[in-house]
Amino acid sequence: xxxxxxxxxxxxxxxxxxxxxxxxxxxxxxxxxxxxxxxxxxxxxxxxxxxxxxxxxxxxxxxxxxxxxxxxxxxxxxxxxxxxxxxxxxxxxxxxxxxxxxxxxxxxxxxxxxxxxxxxxxxxxxxxxxxxxxxxxxxxxxxxxxx
Amino acid sequence: xxxxxxxxxxxxxxxxxxxxxxxxxxxxxxxxxxxxxxxxxxxxxxxxxxxxxxxxxxxxxxxxxxxxxxxxxxxxxxxxxxxxxxxxxxxxxxxxxxxxxxxxxxxxxxxxxxxxxxxxxxxxxxxxxxxxxxxxxxxxxxxxxxxxxxxxxxxxxxxxxxxxxxxxxxxxxxxxxxxxxxxxxx
Numbered sequence: 001x002x003x004x005x006x007x008x009x010x011x012x013x014x015x016x017x018x019x020x021x022x023x024x025x026x027x028x029x030x031x032x033x034x035x036x037x038x039x040x041x042x043x044x045x046x047x048x049x050x051x052x053x054x055x056x057x058x059x060x061x062x063x064x065x066x067x068x069x070x071x072x073x074x075x076x077x078x079x080x081x082x083x084x085x086x087x088x089x090x091x092x093x094x095x096x097x098x099x100x101x102x103x104x105x106x107x108x109x110x111x112x113x114x115x116x117x118x119x120x121x122x123x124x125x126x127x128x129x130x131x132x133x134x135x136x137x138x139x140x141x142x143x144x145x146x147x
Numbered sequence: 148x149x150x151x152x153x154x155x156x157x158x159x160x161x162x163x164x165x166x167x168x169x170x171x172x173x174x175x176x177x178x179x180x181x182x183x184x185x186x187x188x189x190x191x192x193x194x195x196x197x198x199x200x201x202x203x204x205x206x207x208x209x210x211x212x213x214x215x216x217x218x219x220x221x222x223x224x225x226x227x228x229x230x231x232x233x234x235x236x237x238x239x240x241x242x243x244x245x246x247x248x249x250x251x252x253x254x255x256x257x258x259x260x261x262x263x264x265x266x267x268x269x270x271x272x273x274x275x276x277x278x279x280x281x282x283x284x285x286x287x288x289x290x291x292x293x294x295x296x297x298x299x300x301x302x303x304x305x306x307x308x309x310x311x312x313x314x315x316x317x318x319x320x321x322x323x324x325x326x327x328x329x330x331x332x333x
Contacts, residue, residue: 011276011327016296019269019277020190026200027186031178034207035171041208 153180157223164214174214178207181224185231191292192235192285194257194277196266202238206231221306228307232289239285254281272330279329283322290315291322 107129155163155176163173185206190199209230217226243253258278261267269277280288289308293299294315301312308315 011295011323011330018187018296019267019273020187020196020264021266021268022186022196023266027182030182030203031175034178034204035175037204038208038211 155180161214161217161219161223174211177210177214177223181227182207184224185227188228188292188297189231189235191280191296192289193238194281195260195264198238198242202234203231206234209234225303225306229309232307236285236289257281275330275333276326278333279326282329283325287318287322287325290318291326294319 160173160177160180163169164177166173182203186199186203189202189206190196193199193202206227210227213230217223221229239253246253246256258281261274261277261281267274267277280291283291286308290304293304293307294301301315304310304315305312310318
């Protein structure tokens with residue numbers, strides 16, 4: 001391989017053999033070093049408890065559980081919304097009934113406490129009362145508490 | 148062992164490699180058969196023995212992982228040579244990037260390595276030739292080495308480097324001119 005060879009053209013004065021050398025015995029153990037490196041780099045298989053194998057019945061079970069949880073959640077939300085609607089209707093009806101039962105004197109007393117002056121001075125109609133209630137931002141519970 | 152390796156044809160070695168029971172044995176034979184030729188090919192590009200050793204190991208690790216998908220469209224030797232060339236060029240590029248960051252001239256650094264290399268045994272003219280080679284672009288240096296030192300045919304080089312024969316001839320011609328100029332000036 002390294003037999004001296006003369007070149008053509010103007011490079012003829014340079015001997016064409018290989019000027020590089022390698023450390024003693026380098027090629028003797030190279031293949032075993034490469035093999036060692038390859039096998040050292042190969043990852044050992046994961047222990048059995050960490051391997052994840054595809055099991056169709058497990059996937060089906062997961063889907064069924066997810067569907068049940070989603071259905072339960074939707075049912076609960078619908079039930080809560082229905083209960084809210086019933087509660088609000090009940091409260092509105094109660095307040096309405098209570099408002100009708102309040103005497104004119106009581107209303108005048110409340111107005112007086114909250115510094116309300118009737119334009120007419122002595123009598124108020126129901127529209128004025130409602131407008132007043134809206135202006136003072138008095139909710140139904142507060143009004144009932146004053147009774 | 149080297150004799151055993153050369154006793155087998157590439158086709159036989161590939162057959163042994165594809166058999167799980169003889170896979171390691173076949174790979175060992177392939178390494179022994181081609182290690183020297185690939186080493187010298189890489190060494191002439193990279194210059195340093197230690198870097199060449201790393202690059203050759205990486206080459207054979209790639210061979211190990213890729214040999215199953217080798218479809219024999221080219222000869223085994225051509226395929227190995229191509230992997231070794233790519234590994235050597237990648238190494239030089241990454242070295243270049245590292246040295247550019249520290250503002251060190253790559254050719255100068257390789258030239259210094261050559262002068263202080265305990266594994267360089269050439270005379271003054273051979274040292275000058277190697278230094279001249281370091282002034283060439285990598286591809287030109289590669290073509291010059293393959294033609295000048297390895298006496299490779301242009302057809303074979305074209306297959307390995309995936310370049311036309313005309314381009315290779317032109318590249319070699321330019322390389323020779325530049326080297327002659329360098330030698331006459333230094």
